[in-house]
Amino acid sequence: MSMTTIRQGSAQLVNSEKVRLRGALYVAEARIRSMMKWIWLIIGIAIANPVLYLISVGIGLGGLIDESVGVAGVDGVKYLTFLAPALLAQAAIQGALEETVYPTIEGFKWNRTFFSMNSTPLSGVQISIGVFLAAFFRTVYTVLFYFGVMWAFGALDSPAAWLAIPTAILAGTAFGALMQALAARLENENIFFVVLGRFIMMPLFLFSGTFFPLTSMPFFLQWIGWISPLWHATELGRYLTYGHAISPLMLWVHFLLLVSMLVVGLYLSARLFTKRLAK
């Protein structure tokens, strides 16, 4: 065997122009492929999570609350209807978070795949966008499943309810992008997971007006909601699914805040990815 047969002219097959345009899609493809290994588990969680929450808190606790508040309802509706859009946004945020933070830490630290990707014509910006796109994909179907379950539980009171799908996705991806940027800077992940779980995610979940109107919290705790993408998405979701009263100005505020979180998150993450890969 002579050595010359090993080379097949692959250098000519590499189309660097094509990589420049579509690189992020290749990265997303790799991510989605590895996600597919767990697809049944992910779908299982996407269905089980809303079902369990809606039965337990929505119907179990909700039944008692509906009895207690009487005809006035919670924000004018049944507790289940009040709760559902918040849980929808929360699921989007959780899904996006898992698909940005873990892959980012994995790629930089656990198995360093980002560095091997970066030794091909792929750039840091493309890797960052690729990871984000895969997370976007996960967020979309998590939200779709959740919405399906909400519909089955009769938690949708408005014909415009379906518009809560894009707002939840927006909130999820906005938060995911911010967390992806944060994860790109991370050196010690053990402490980070605890801080993220108990000092960021949990307060956001508990103090964003998820389980009760934000205004019923003492004023000194309401600020958590104001900076929380979950609260902004929940307000939009409640407006869309059952016509929660909200001023047009506030609608724009909620929407634009989420959009700006997304833009800032994407920008920072692209920058930090490039920086860390060059280090």
Added chain:
Amino acid sequence: MFIPMAVAIAEARMGKRGERFYSGRVPQLLERGFIVFRSSTWMIVLSGFVEPVLYLLSFGYGIGMLLPTIESGGESIKYAVFIAPALLATSAMNGAIYDSTMNVFFKLTHDRIYHGMLATSMGPLDVALGEIGWALLRGFSYASAFMVVVIPLGLIPSIWGILAIPAAVLIAFGFASCGMAITSYMKSFQQLEIVNMLLLPMFLFSGSFFPLSVFPQWLQFIANLLPLTHAINLVRGLCLGNINMALAGHAMYFVIMIICGLFFTTKRLNALFMK
């Protein structure tokens, strides 16, 4: 003949029951826990204390606005009084589960720390009891700290409530020994994630936020099989002063968990390290 000190120490234990498995080194393993706590894990431990307080603040205050009182044990009580014991029991569970699953898994397979420990004159039962002992200490401190917050708020109506602290230790013991047994059989991190995912439905269906009586019979039956349900009933019974034989039954559930957990943990560690 000169005998090294380590040998003299080990030989002093010769002929004791279970000498192959146990060398009485639990204090040394707790000492390790303290060293690690001081330098790195204090944040994790602290966060476990914050968790029930956040839930109490959110649900107790927020839901309490919508649902000021709730029926429990035939009387009407404030919503925060209803959930405080449940949060105490749940935090005992969470702390014990974290210590005995994630933590143990990494030491077992990733860092192989137990391999190093078992190359000394310790045995597998020392390691198991050391890890579980740390989980108990954590359970005890969480419960005590939580009590310090909730008693002044008037959320523990009965004097029996003070027994919720030893009850939390019992609960932590049960979850830690079973958690460690399960972890020792796990092959991959993903399998462990699945175990952890079961904690959420357990949390949602153990009567933490509302009495299980709102559910249909069949669902109540399933809920009554879950260990957290028994933990919550035990702690709630003590905090509300509803003392009856049922509490002994709940405690028995945990005694059985402890025995089974310890048995399988030692068996498995022995198979892993002494085969």
Added chain:
Amino acid sequence: MSESLISARGLTKKFGDLVAVDGIDFDVSKGESFGLLGPNGAGKSTVMRMIGATSQRDAGVLTILGKDPDKHGPQIRAHLGVVPQQDNLDTELSVVENLYIYGRYFGLPRAFVKSKVEELVAFAQLEEKRNAKVQSLSGGMKRRLTIARALVSEPEILMLDEPTTGLDPQARHILWDRLFRLKEQGVTLVITTHFMDEAEQLCDRLIVMDKGKIMAEGSPSSLIKDYSTKEVLEVRFGSDRNQEVADSLRAMCQRIEELPDRFLMYTEDGESLLEKIYASGLHPKTSLVRRSSLEDVFLRLTGRTLIE
């Protein structure tokens, strides 16, 4: 005959159908440096684990300091310092904390361990890293720390499973120096390795293992003398031509080993054999005359190279 610390007769270990250790006999005497040599999967680590009382034999007799490891595991382990193949330092602790807590695991009193730790930090040459977390140490530092850790209980026998695998040459030499000092202090060393130079440097006596059996036993020099020639000539003709020249080479030398990329020719005088090859009109692309080593002994005994 000096005192025998470890004695094995017909020692056997099976994992299912696989016989990892197949009825071997050996003795290790006090103060000796004893090597187990063989390729991956030869059964070396299993023998180490049985001596370390963390693996139970299936047949045969094994006594360590007069005790049976199946019955007195903790007592035997109190005599041993174990350096595993794969570092298992406590990553949540610093250098000194690792040493300290390991001493405590033996039940040793705090004051004793604390003074011992100072001694060992110096022995491992880790004074500057004493408060560093283990993760920040280099591979060589981690190994030195693992060895220092094994010494915290002042063991009579130090068990080293492939102590220098994965280290750079400089780190290996530092480690050999440390091990040699221990040997001078009278510590009995049991070493597994697949590095021939390491075995030649460190071991007084060794057994060569393959597929669970002992192939040969003796000192490194006696093994080389018994199973090999004084010199070895290595020649390469390029992957295309090796086949063509094989027969002509065989005619020139009594024993010849054909490896995928080169020939090993066993001879008393390598230079003159090389001249003979040139004289016959063959022109190797590369050639090397070297002293015979344990690698050659192994090749002779098993027909295989050690690191494939």
